[in-house]
Amino acid sequence: MENKIDLAVNIAGLSLKNPVIAASGTFGFGREYSAFFDLSRLGGIAVKGLTLLPRKGNPPPRIAETPAGILNSVGLQNPGVHAFIDDEIPFLRRYDTAIIANASGNTVEDYEEMVRILSEADVDAIELNLSCPNVKEGCMAFGSTASGIARVVSRVRKLCKKPLIVKLTPNVTDICELACAAEAAGADALSLINTLLGMAIDAKTRRPILGNVMGGLSGPAVKPVALRMVYQVSKAVKIPVIGMGGISNGTDVVEFLLAGASAVMVGTAGFVNPYAWVQAIEGLEQYMVENNCWSVSELIGGLIL
Amino acid sequence: MENKIDLAVNIAGLSLKNPVIAASGTFGFGREYSAFFDLSRLGGIAVKGLTLLPRKGNPPPRIAETPAGILNSVGLQNPGVHAFIDDEIPFLRRYDTAIIANASGNTVEDYEEMVRILSEADVDAIELNLSCPNVKEGCMAFGSTASGIARVVSRVRKLCKKPLIVKLTPNVTDICELACAAEAAGADALSLINTLLGMAIDAKTRRPILGNVMGGLSGPAVKPVALRMVYQVSKAVKIPVIGMGGISNGTDVVEFLLAGASAVMVGTAGFVNPYAWVQAIEGLEQYMVENNCWSVSELIGGLIL
Amino acid sequence: MNLIHRVRAIKQLNEDTFLMTIEAPEIADTGKPGQFVNVKCGGPHAYLRRPFSLCRIDRERGTFDIGVQIRGRGTEALSRFCENDPIDIMGPFGNGFSLNREDRRIAVVGGGIGVFPLLQLLREHPASEKLTLLGFRNRNQVVLEESFQNKSDELVVATDDGSYGARGFVTSLLESKLEESPVDRVFICGPALMMKHAVEICKAKSIPCEVSLEERMGCGIGACLGCACKVRLSDDWDYAHVCKDGPVFSGESIVFQE
Amino acid sequence: MNLIHRVRAIKQLNEDTFLMTIEAPEIADTGKPGQFVNVKCGGPHAYLRRPFSLCRIDRERGTFDIGVQIRGRGTEALSRFCENDPIDIMGPFGNGFSLNREDRRIAVVGGGIGVFPLLQLLREHPASEKLTLLGFRNRNQVVLEESFQNKSDELVVATDDGSYGARGFVTSLLESKLEESPVDRVFICGPALMMKHAVEICKAKSIPCEVSLEERMGCGIGACLGCACKVRLSDDWDYAHVCKDGPVFSGESIVFQE
Ligand SMILES: Cc1cc2nc3c(=O)[nH]c(=O)nc-3n(C[C@H](O)[C@H](O)[C@H](O)COP(=O)(O)OP(=O)(O)OC[C@H]3O[C@@H](n4cnc5c(N)ncnc54)[C@H](O)[C@@H]3O)c2cc1C
Ligand SMILES: Cc1cc2nc3c(=O)[nH]c(=O)nc-3n(C[C@H](O)[C@H](O)[C@H](O)COP(=O)(O)OP(=O)(O)OC[C@H]3O[C@@H](n4cnc5c(N)ncnc54)[C@H](O)[C@@H]3O)c2cc1C
């Protein structure tokens, strides 16, 4: 069969060869999974969440399994933005895939400084993590109110020379309100959802399983919530939305595109199946073949009500 | 082995022979499951959500399966509070178990009227459903802000002659704020969580699976979120908390008790295993035997940090 | 109530459809044509049970058959069961078809996997003359033809593409057969659109009919109100529930959706 | 990379422990003692893979063994695999034990399921004298004694309750054995508390030692940073990762938690 299917998408100036991106924090800086497949097959890679200075992260255990999902409390362990630029970008640039820098901070100034540094670095887009549930300061504090988001985004917008993606937390009453605040403040795109705040207890020891007590829920379990939020948000804003939360295969990708996402990220599923990312791309392509669909844009927001 | 284990709990004047209650909307009015086991074994039964007038509910499909969970958009189909009193209470009273009337309304006046009626009826407690995601008006509108909760609860409090349980939605930024508002307004106890708002899409037909587009997520998938909220809320308030969300067995019950719940409700798990309710009780009892625990109160809030 | 029964046999009917024989004396004893069982299919992805109609009951052996078409994760997992495997089944549930002595001549109309409940109906119905009309997408989809043959006075099979039997929809067959000679009652099971048309045909001829509906289920026993279907009341409509008020309804009472 | 391999045999070792032989030539070829594989256990409740140490490698046959104790839903599901079943396994991962020619005399100290990785270590280590100390809760928990016997110059088994072999903790054995005659390196694997004590004993005698750690894992390959363990730096500490920097660490480097 001759294959004329066009998988390419463009997210606010960020062009991706296909709409499947590795989700931040689940793919390190790409090195580990490069042993399994050619990273150039991916639409993009959102690297592990970066901070100005190196961070050690939270005490173990950091992972707990839950029904069809996992909790993590890694807590932004990372080598710092400078080590990323020096040691990781050169490796990633060997592959033909978009590099998305995921940036966190404790203060608005941190975020500004991160964006200033990353704007000069060889990355294709910046994803502002305003939604990590695993750190005490920053992030969630800004990310769970419209005013917090407006403040951070409008400040970094002025400094940002790359497509600016704002990542939203699902742990809020009205995600559309936050999405609109980010859009109004100048975000070029939104990504959602980050993890749902959760907890696991070991009845035998009567202790929390996670060293940090609470953690972020991801994986198939959260898919219905993620899909709902992507649907709501993409109706509420005009900027593109990158959807994620429990995506494991091509059918899941199609569902998120139909709900309104212009691209997707895949995370937790890759822990179980290291080929989840490429199989998501292949599954999407197969769906398009079977459904006479020649461009991803035909699917985006294509939900029939 | 001689069994001196005491499973009884007392929730704000509502005494239960054991802490396992059938969750509202998953157990009808008890008739169906009475074919499977003696309803007198249950701590209590929270009946299907009631409204002043009969309601037809939402268009089908009303159920969608998701990873380790289900979405429902039943939408409070019920015969109305008067039919409940006339036709269902007499049946339920044949069993030695607490009857909890789950009440919903569109307006504050509805809630007042419901509580007035139910206060004169032969029920053991009233559970105010301020959290149903499946109806357009009422419920969630009141239930997702502290001020909405304060308004409804303080008004019905004056009329309520039974233990008043306020059921909270998890679809909020800060569940503790809502819990405190309910407590301050006079709730005798809290129950949580109701369902998480979610959505499912059929990639083949490109349509939402649920007739009502969105629905409420329940079952094992939500357990980590529920456990976290029960933990947070029971630290934030002094009144007892009834925990629920994905409980399937005795170990799950223990986890919720350790997190701070004084009793639990079991719902979705019973669809798969009609003995889930009694097995939850048996499993709890077995855990207590194995761990030399003689009273449920030893477990409540017993999490070791 | 014991829910754990045993798979006695699995027989492939075609590429994606199989017949599973289950040993469960209580279900075989009490089960009626048109009732269904609710099966825990297992596998990592199917959380809820799945409903399947009783297709054939062998009361002597204490077994019954279900016919299953693989449609998704639950039926896929079910297809992996082997002989002697334990299987978790609740049932029989629902009301079943009417078995009236007064109905001397009946017609059953099945489409695709909708044929399954009609086999046991034919086996038990007291009518003296039984006309069976079965429709399938194509030749490869035709199942259980011989079994239906044995229990019918007349059997006509149609395929949408004409690759086997008559060409066209089973509803056209019904229309022309009723034209030839009327029957006392028609029993219909198949895709929603097919049932809708079949009911209209019966209505036009004032022949009473029964349909067996499908709906996504939660509990399967009437507790969750999940499996609603729209039914006509004298001057209004309401929701009935497929698992408890059905799955069999009088054709006239159903409001079919577009 | 092909992840689907085949179960060749399952052998019950005791009530809750079994040995599984898996055919996977590439893993058998490249696997080293102390490395682990990450196994999809299946079943409706185990979502993530589960790590198990290489216990015995048969490079000629292209197979390897893992010893598994049933502890929860994953290992429970794993215990239901049968001969010839396909099984989804990633690996081998991690660093493995050091195999130094200079270490002429070694001791291995195993507790409970911690004994498993030590068997392949004994099989491959070039030392000329190998002392093996194994501790179990009680007589019923003792596993693989003969296999260890065959690969050790001296084997002592202890049980906590004295129901088999020496009575008491394996760490006391270690202490008295090192008293008698020192070794060049000690390899330790078992419960955290046991490893902590064993390391302290080695430290006191200035004998280098290696421990194999366990931690809950996400990815198993270093991408998620889930499997952190605390390690000593010269004047500070940091988190290392069991799946990539370990599971084997020098005993001195680990900060054991209370
Ligand atoms: C009363 C009743 C009797 C039935 N009898 C039979 C039978 O005898 N033989 C047979 O093969 N099938 C029968 N079905 C349909 C069968 O239950 C579904 O095919 C099955 O549940 C699909 O499960 P799955 O996990 O394979 O599909 P899923 O992966 O859950 O979904 C695949 C598709 O199957 C359909 N589906 C899912 N759940 C249901 C449901 N509860 N009812 C109807 N369609 C559904 C949807 O269109 C969906 O897109 C019956 C259904 C009902 C309600
Ligand atoms: C590098 C490594 C090598 C291992 N080698 C072996 C081996 O050779 N043989 C063997 O029997 N076991 C081994 N384990 C432990 C094994 O991975 C766990 O017993 C298994 O993951 C438990 O899964 P479960 O689903 O049965 O338990 P769960 O139901 O998930 O939990 C039951 C209990 O098991 C423990 N557990 C859960 N996950 C892990 C984990 N990733 N690591 C350690 N403990 C865990 C916890 O204490 C938990 O309370 C190893 C672990 C690691 C990290």
Ligand SMILES: Cc1cc2nc3c(=O)[nH]c(=O)nc-3n(C[C@H](O)[C@H](O)[C@H](O)COP(=O)(O)O)c2cc1C
């Ligand atoms: C172990 C782990 C670490 C994560 N770290 C980050 C992070 O550093 N920055 C971030 O924005 N999101 C992080 N996330 C969230 C994911 O990027 C993603 O939003 C979430 O996991 C939902 O997608 P999934 O279900 O496909 O994993 C992390 C998730 C996991 C599981």
Ligand SMILES: Cc1cc2nc3c(=O)[nH]c(=O)nc-3n(C[C@H](O)[C@H](O)[C@H](O)COP(=O)(O)O)c2cc1C
């Ligand atoms: C089909 C269905 C109907 C429900 N109807 C109600 C209701 O009428 N009133 C209410 O307060 N909660 C209702 N709920 C929510 C449950 O009572 C419970 O809060 C939720 O399902 C979480 O518990 P579970 O995971 O054990 O089911 C319903 C849940 C389901 C699945």
Ligand code: FES
């Ligand atoms: S499936 Fe629960 S009422 Fe029919």
Ligand code: FES
């Ligand atoms: S398990 Fe993911 S880094 Fe070790």
